[in-house]
Amino acid sequence: FQTDRANWKSGSQEPFPEQFNTRCSEAATGIHLAPVELDRQFLLGEGFSEDRIFTVGNSVADATMEAMDRMDQSTVFDRYPELADGDFVRFCIHRGENCSSEKRFGAIYSAMKSLILDGRKVLLISLFKTETALEKFGLKAEVLQLAKEHKNFVYSPVWAEYGDVIAAMNRVAVCATDSGSMQEEMNVMGVPCVTLRFGSDRSESAMNGGNLIAPPIDANVIKRIIEYAWDNKEMRKAPKLYGEDVSVKCIDVVEQVLAKGEVFRDEEERLNI
Incomplete structure (x- = not known):
């Protein structure tokens, strides 16, 4: 497709x-x-x-590069020292079509959980709709337990400072997101991106090789695509577009x-x- x-x-x-x-x-x-x-x-x-x-x-691109110029001022790794050495995936799930569908949200969540249980380092940024979905689909207690039992899992509310986001993304192995702007930012930064949607309104970022589409219908497929993109050198070399x-x-x-x-x-x- x-x-x-x-x-x-x-x-x-x-x-x-x-x-x-x-x-x-x-x-x-x-x-x-x-x-x-x-x-x-x-x-x-x-x-x-x-x-x-x-x-x-x-x-x-202007906002991203400006934030990159002041990354050394970020204190994000003081708060999350487990992220300082990089090699993690950042999950961000907030779109209505994913967070209102138990099937879609469940597929993304299950892929993320499997990565955590495999020992992969995972950062979940939880926004309002993420929290609503976790509560609605009965996953809130489980995600809290995962964060408690697994030091390789960081479960965090959204960060207030954009500079912190960019500082962390500069060390990430792959970004798994349903956000539009994150697809653009990852291209600017040369970070492999996996888009958790059926398509993308930033199709140019997929066509140039730096962004893979992972339809949110099968947890195993999503996980395998993320593993393929993990610190993928060819994806990091995708041409800058913006x-x-x-x-x-x-x-x-x-x-x-x-x-x-x-x-x-x-x-x-x-x-x-």
Whole structure:
């Protein structure tokens, strides 16, 4: 399924806010800032005006690189010394489609549990929806017991400081996530990524070799994909996609458009008739 690009074009049809926002926001946008050429081509294929689509990179690269510049100021390894020597997987599960489905959440959880029992070092960052799923599916007591009995398992609420996240990710072996922005950040940092979804709206990161898709339907498959990606040297060498100084480029583009007129145009102006 994942190797057939025809399936990538359809995107997610599930009724969750991320998909609604994606589909509605582009229709009400006057200036499109595409992160990569692939996305510019998608927008052209959907009929948006070529003179209002600009390939600028992704501003997450600016934030990530800024945080990397101050990683030495982070105190995260004082709080979690077991992570200091790296060689761990970071799990982050928070999307509605995963956390509202017992089958999907259970597959991800079981893969994570198996890695813990195998002695692999695991960091679980628990967000609001993660906690809700653990409670709803009767796993909260078990995950607490795992954290108590296994020194190789760190179960933590979300960290307040972005610099701490990046400092830890700089030493991680693989990131297993259903987050969109984490896929981008891992590309910037050269960290193997496993996306715990049926597809990705960052398909360019999968196509360039640094991000593997692990559909959340089978715990054993998820575990094997994570083990394959674990400190995978070829995945670490995947080309960087999202550029530098992207925020400046975004502002320059907007100012360029505004210098010629309004962001939104009537059809006569757009068609030059």
